[in-house]
Amino acid sequence: MKMYNRKIRLAEHRHRSYGELRQVFFAGGIWLFLLLLLPQFAISQINGSEYGYVYISGQITNETSGAPVPNQTVYIQSDISYNPSFVYSDSVITNESGFYFDTIQTTCDQGSLVIYTYDENNLQYKEQKYFRFYWDYEAHIVVDDIEIFDPATNNDFQASFYALKDTVVVGELLYNFYDNSIGENIRTWEWDFGDNTNIAAIQNPQHVYDEPGVYNVTLTISNKITHDDYFDVSTITKAIHVIDKAYFHLGGHAKIGGFPIDFGYAYLYKFNDKDELTPIDTARIDTLGYYYFYHLLEGEYVSRVQLQNTSIHYGQYLPTYHGDHLSWEVAEIVNLRNNNFECDINFIKKTDGESGNGLIQGNITYGSGGENPGNSPAKGISIMLMENSGTCAHYFESETDGTFIFNQLPLGTYKVHAEIPGKHTIPAIVTLDANNTNFNDLILIILSDQITFDIVEPGSAFVNKIYDIYPNPCKDKAYLNIEVLKNSHLDVKIINTAGQFVKSNLYQVFPGMNRLDLSTGSLSEGIYKVLFLTEDNFIISRKLIITNN
Numbered sequence: 056m057k058m059y060n061r062k063i064r065l066a067e068h069r070h071r072s073y074g075e076l077r078q079v080f081f082a083g084g085i086w087l088f089l090l091l092l093l094p095q096f097a098i099s100q101i102n103g104s105e106y107g108y109v110y111i112s113g114q115i116t117n118e119t120s121g122a123p124v125p126n127q128t129v130y131i132q133s134d135i136s137y138n139p140s141f142v143y144s145d146s147v148i149t150n151e152s153g154f155y156f157d158t159i160q161t162t163c164d165q166g167s168l169v170i171y172t173y174d175e176n177n178l179q180y181k182e183q184k185y186f187r188f189y190w191d192y193e194a195h196i197v198v199d200d201i202e203i204f205d206p207a208t209n210n211d212f213q214a215s216f217y218a219l220k221d222t223v224v225v226g227e228l229l230y231n232f233y234d235n236s237i238g239e240n241i242r243t244w245e246w247d248f249g250d251n252t253n254i255a256a257i258q259n260p261q262h263v264y265d266e267p268g269v270y271n272v273t274l275t276i277s278n279k280i281t282h283d284d285y286f287d288v289s290t291i292t293k294a295i296h297v298i299d300k301a302y303f304h305l306g307g308h309a310k311i312g313g314f315p316i317d318f319g320y321a322y323l324y325k326f327n328d329k330d331e332l333t334p335i336d337t338a339r340i341d342t343l344g345y346y347y348f349y350h351l352l353e354g355e356y357v358s359r360v361q362l363q364n365t366s367i368h369y370g371q372y373l374p375t376y377h378g379d380h381l382s383w384e385v386a387e388i389v390n391l392r393n394n395n396f397e398c399d400i401n402f403i404k405k406t407d408g409e410s411g412n413g414l415i416q417g418n419i420t421y422g423s424g425g426e427n428p429g430n431s432p433a434k435g436i437s438i439m440l441m442e443n444s445g446t447c448a449h450y451f452e453s454e455t456d457g458t459f460i461f462n463q464l465p466l467g468t469y470k471v472h473a474e475i476p477g478k479h480t481i482p483a484i485v486t487l488d489a490n491n492t493n494f495n496d497l498i499l500i501i502l503s504d505q506i507t508f509d510i511v512e513p514g515s516a517f518v519n520k521i522y523d524i525y526p527n528p529c530k531d532k533a534y535l536n537i538e539v540l541k542n543s544h545l546d547v548k549i550i551n552t553a554g555q556f557v558k559s560n561l562y563q564v565f566p567g568m569n570r571l572d573l574s575t576g577s578l579s580e581g582i583y584k585v586l587f588l589t590e591d592n593f594i595i596s597r598k599l600i601i602t603n604n
Contacts, residue, residue, distance in 0.1 A: 107188045109159040111197045112269070112294055115149050115172060118202035120237055121215025121291065123153025127172055127203075131157055134167035134183065137349075141166035152292055164188045165336070167349070168197065174204045185350035189335060196269060198296040212238035214276045214291040220298070221261070228264040228297055232272070238287060240278040247273040249295070267299045303391050306347040307377070307398030309360040311368055315344020316402070318363040323348045324383070324476045326355040332383060332477030347396075356389045357476065360400045372402040373450050374437055374474075379403060381439065381447060383476040406446045413464035413487040415440065417497030418457045419473055419506075432457025433501055441470040441482065466492065470554050473499045473506045481584060482554035483508035491592035505552075508584070508596070515593040517543040518564075524573070524585065528600035531576040535597070537587075539564045546588040547571070549599065552581065575601050 111131060115124040126148060133143040141163040147155045165188065171181035180203050186195040214236045221229040234244055246255040248262045249270035255262070264270065272295045279286035305323070309316045319340040324332045335356070340346045346360065361374040378387025379401045389398055419433045438459045440449040448469075451459045466489065470482040478501065485494050498509045519538040527533060537545070542565055549558040557578060562571055573585070583599040 106160050106162055107164075108194045109161065109166075109168075109186050109197060110194060111155075111157040111159070111168070111170070111199070113155055113170065113199040113201065114153045114293060115155065116153055116200065116202050116215075117205045117208040117210075117213075119204075120208060120210045120213040121202075121235065122205075122208040122210050122213050123149075123151070123291070124203060124205045124208055125149055125151045125153060127153070127155075127205075129155045129170065129172045129201075132169050132171075134169050137167035137185075138163060138165060143168070154294070165350075170199050170201070172201060172203060175206070176204070178204065187336075187350045196296060198269065198294055200293070210237070210289070212276075212278070212287045212289050214274045214289040216272075216274050216291065216293065218272065218293075218295050220301075228267065228299060230262055230264065230295065230297065232260050232262065232274075234258045234274065234276075236274070236276050236289070236291075238276065238278065238289070241276050242279060243277045245275045249273070264297045267297050270295050270297055301353050301392075302350050303353060304347065304349045304394045304396070305351055305356060305358070305389060305391055305398060306345060306396040307358070307400060308344050309340050309346060309400050309402065310344060311372060311402045313401075316340060316360075316362065316366060316368065317342075317344075318366040319344075319346075320361050320363065321346035321348070322359045322361070322476075323351075324357045324359070325352075326357075326388075332357060334476070351391060353392050354390075356391055357383055357386050358389065358398055358400065359383070359386075359476065360402070362402070368402070370405075372404050373439070373447055375400055375403045382472075382474060382480075384479065403447070405450060406442065406448045408442070408448045409465045410463040411465035412492055413466055414460070414462045414493045414495070415464065415469065415471065415485050415487070415497065416458065416460040416462075416495050417471075417499065419453050419459065419499035419501065420457050422500040422502060436499075436501075437474040438499070439472045439474060440464075441472050443468060471497060471499070471508070472554075473501070475501065475506060478502075479505040479552060481505060481507045481550075481552045481582075484548075484550060484554060484556075484586065485594075488592070507598075515540075515589045515595075516591050517541050517589045518545070518587070518593070518595070521587055521595050521597070524597050524599055527598075528602040529575055530602060530604070531574070533573040533575055533599060535571055535573070537564060537569045537571060539566055539569055541566060543590045545571075545590075547573070548586045548588070549573075549575075549578070550584050550586065552583075557583070573599075575599070 115127045129147050131145045133141045143159055145157055147157050149155045166186055168184045171179055173179055180201050182199050184197045184199050216232055216234050218230050218232050221231055244258045246260055249272050271292050273292045275290045277286055277288040309319055321338045321340055323335045325335045327333050336348050338346050358377045362369045376383055376386030377398050377400050380386045419436050421431050421433055433453055434455050436453045438451045439447045440461050442448050449461045453459045466487045468486045472480055472482045483497055500507050517540055519540050522536040524533050524535045545562045545564050547560050548556055551557050578601050580601055580603045585597045585599050587595040
């Protein structure tokens with residue numbers, strides 16, 4: 056008996072309702088009903104220990120005829136190489152319409168599923184699917200159809216089709232349906248799109264859905280001729296996952312000198328609706344030096360790679376962004392609208408500079424407002440010591456207590472740059488010279504949108520205390536009071552958020568209280584750091600805000 060292929064008398068066909076032709080699909084159980092309901096729920100995002108649900112459905116069909124393959128065993132397993140904490144294994148059987156169903160309850164926020172089956176020659180057919188609860192609701196839908204070799208379901212008259220989301224019309228859930236049925240003299244096509252709309256009677260229709268979801272679409276074909284007493288008819292039903300957002304994959308090679316690295320990690324960040332860069336995912340770089348990120352919403356992304364401490368190159372090369380940059384603010388942004396596996400990154404090598412007896416050390420903490428150092432140390436933050444040329448001479452990841460240290464430095468001027476993707480960094484300027492070879496009091500402070508710095512005010516032999524700048528914010532001029540112990544000169548430098556000196560003045564100060572005038576009319580609106588350098592090489596900092604109002 057041919058599967059879903061019958062010789063039907065015309066009189067009998069006229070009395071057979073179209074709904075009856077679709078009933079076989081629903082014999083698979085309640086799963087499709089649940090899938091159809093999902094888009095109507097306002098569901099919260101998975102969080103912490105809350106459970107998320109992965110609903111899996113698919114259809115096994117004959118690769119030649121397109122006919123459904125019933126009673127086929129389908130295996131579903133998690134890919135622990137993608138996420139070791141997500142472990143799952145199951146097997147299910149297709150129903151008479153070739154459909155299989157499964158559901159997974161998990162607390163994992165992402166995972167990979169390997170779905171596979173075997174034909175009668177023990178040849179494996181395998182697909183890999185991904186889920187990510189970062190931007191999906193707590194119910195995630197996976198639809199995976201597989202075509203296999205199956206002589207038992209070969210037909211010479213078989214309805215079959217496929218559907219593609221239209222990418223030209225923006226803002227509509229428009230799908231194009233393409234008939235690829237087999238059979239001679241096919242004359243009629245009847246489509247039911249599964250959403251209680253009118254039935255289409257053309258070969259390759261378009262259809263607009265009102266909302267996302269999983270819809271059971273049915274195509275019935277026939278070769279009837281009005282004067283024939285008998286004709287062929289065939290029906291196929293497929294589950295179509297209608298989505299209002301597209302998912303893509305991103306990857307690339309991580310290389311040193313044109314060759315893939317051995318051991319490393321890749322990190323992915325995405326710009327959100329507020330143009331803030333937020334972390335999305337972490338992946339281990341494979342043995343071929345390749346990194347992958349799957350199931351990503353279209354949007355703007357930044358990727359970064361870093362060597363593991365087991366790499367033979369560890370300590371010689373720096374964490375590097377796509378575009379081969381050290382800072383996220385100049386990294387190359389990937390505008391993901393299609394799969395992109397060409398996001399290669401070439402690691403930047405540390406500068407092999409001369410050694411000396413200089414030292415810079417400090418702490419990095421989480422803080423609020425910048426005036427009060429943070430309540431907790433920041434661990435594992437990338438701290439880079441930049442030379443005047445803009446190259447990175449030294450790299451350090453802050454310790455558990457937030458400390459960082461750079462030693463054996465040649466004398467000179469350095470920028471201390473803390474790198475956190477999404478946070479603008481105001482680098483600290485530190486000068487080491489013959490009178491001040493060690494700088495021990497640098498504090499880096501992580502705020503909500505930036506990383507700034509402060510400097511512990513040690514006891515200078517010339518300056519007793521520097522008070523706060525006023526008015527602050529200011530427009531054209533600001534002032535501050537300074538209590539001086541000895542006649543001396545005070546070097547005052549203003550630096551912008553990029554760490555550039557934008558203004559410098561040398562003041563003569565006298566014992567007692569002095570008032571300094573800071574002319575700011577030539578500076579643009581923004582946030583600045585004012586550094587006060589005493590004659591005995593102590594540095595004291597204050598924050599200055601300039602406004603046009």
